[in-house]
Amino acid sequence: MKKYVKVVGAVIEKDEKILCAQRNGEKSLPNMWEFPGGKIEDGELPEAALKRELMEEMDCEINVLDKIVTTVYEYDFATIELTTYYAEMVSDSIVLREHQDMKWLSRDELDSVEWAPADIEAIEKIKNGI
Numbered sequence: 001m002k003k004y005v006k007v008v009g010a011v012i013e014k015d016e017k018i019l020c021a022q023r024n025g026e027k028s029l030p031n032m033w034e035f036p037g038g039k040i041e042d043g044e045l046p047e048a049a050l051k052r053e054l055m056e057e058m059d060c061e062i063n064v065l066d067k068i069v070t071t072v073y074e075y076d077f078a079t080i081e082l083t084t085y086y087a088e089m090v091s092d093s094i095v096l097r098e099h100q101d102m103k104w105l106s107r108d109e110l111d112s113v114e115w116a117p118a119d120i121e122a123i124e125k126i127k128n129g130i
């Protein structure tokens with residue numbers, strides 16, 4: 001059976017723009033865009049996992065706000081359960097430690113990059129202001 005992996009993603013909004021991060025070319029889903037975050041460890045609360053991942057990946061402290069949606073998506077390499085949360089930055093800067101690029105996009109611009117398929121449901125909700 002395929003691996004079932006629980007993942008959290010942060011939808012960080014600042015000045016009406018949303019932080020979008022581009023995956024590394026050597027990883028699964030190469031060059032695709034996603035929300036920063038990652039796998040929940042055993043016994044970890046989703047919100048704590050999100051704060052930890054943002055520190056590890058972007059050297060960025062966040063406050064986790066409302067949950068957006070949980071989507072289960074079956075890739076060929078794993079089944080991913082992605083839960084997205086709105087979040088706000090506490091730190092005022094970002095250091096890209098794992099992603100190859102980042103962009104701040106308005107809701108209207110979100111379709112201008114190629115999102116990981118598991119993210120599409122969240123993108124639709126965000127575009128509709130949910």
Ligand SMILES: Nc1nc2c([nH]c(=O)n2[C@H]2C[C@H](O)[C@@H](COP(=O)(O)OP(=O)(O)OP(=O)(O)O)O2)c(=O)[nH]1
Nearest residue numbers: 007009027028034035036037038039080116118119
């Ligand atoms: N962080 C994050 N991961 C996502 C999103 N959408 C999506 O399909 N994923 C997938 C990519 C990865 O397979 C997995 C998250 O794993 P990870 O971030 O901890 O680890 P990773 O990039 O090294 O992934 P992997 O190469 O081990 O598969 O979830 C998203 O919006 N944010």
